[in-house]
Amino acid sequence: MKILVIGAAGMVGQKLIQALSRDDELVLHDVVPFTSKNKTVISDLSTPGEAEKLMREKPDLIFHLAAIVSGEAEADFDKGYRINLDGTRLLFEAIRKSGTRPRVVFTSSIAVFGAPFPEAIGDEFLNAPLTSYGTQKAISELLLSDYSRRGFFDGIGIRLPTVCVRPGKPNKAASGFFSNIMREPLAGQEAILPVEESVRHWHASPRAAVGFLLHAAKIKADQLGTRRNLSMPGVSVTVGEQIAALRKVAGERVAKLIRRQPDEAIMRMVAGWPRNFDTRRARELGFKADASFEEIIRIHIEDELGGRV
Secondary structure, three states: OEEEEEOOOOHHHHHHHHHOOOOOEEEEEEOOOOOOOOEEEEOOOOOOOHHHHHHOOOOOEEEEOOOOOHHHHHHOHHHHHHHHHHHHHHHHHHHHHHOOOOEEEEEEEHHHOOOOOOOOEOOOOOOOOOOHHHHHHHHHHHHHHHHHHOOOOEEEEEEEOEEOOOOOOOOOOHHHHHHHHHHHHHOOOOEEEOOOOOOEEEEEOHHHHHHHHHHHHHOOHHHHOOOOEEEOOOEEEEHHHHHHHHHHHHOHHHHOOEEEOOOHHHHHHHOOOOOOEOOHHHHHOOOOOOOOHHHHHHHHHHHHOOOOO
């Protein structure tokens, strides 16, 4: 099978590539240079003509992971719409014009929902995003559904929880502090907590996120029907429960490296974020989440720290 991974240089992209079968032929795309033993293409997907070049490869399966993150999309309105929406639309158009009909797995976001929320958000809840990033993802979900309905490709959109604990350095995602307050202390460094411990959010480990992508690639179209976008399972915890899990797994000494420093701008943004989901449809389709936040922390220790704090 020939597989095109767009956004291959990112954290989830790199972990996905490692999990794909060695028998598959991979074509990897990103806007930033990176090295790989597989064929790589470095270009800006939002530039007219670039998506058509990728479709000359005639992939059977496309993972579309590329996007700029929430904080950056909010700070730079033009860039957010150019990358997150225009790039996606140009890709979908290039697929339509290619005459092929690949499976397209699109990474959407729980940011497509906006407050006020029910106790648990189901797939039928109103899409009313309160950020530019969420709006860009919501529009892309509609495009994916329509292009699939018209038979131009076989698409599925998966709304990822906040991926935590993210390895590497902090990025510009507004939700980055959820990972920072775990990752830095586990590495023996101080971390800043900008919100109250009562803040509740929806999480999945990088390992679970890759599992969602691989499973989405295999689901049959008749199982999805016309409802092509769905929220992924996750773990709903407060920041306080995150810290308690960290303390249980790694000890008080590690937990004490978190320093409280309220940030009004971040607190206002977090107030409009989803907190809990009803993902029975995704679970019935075979998607599996982490068992607990403690497991999420242990996965980070196993996968990124060699099993040791």
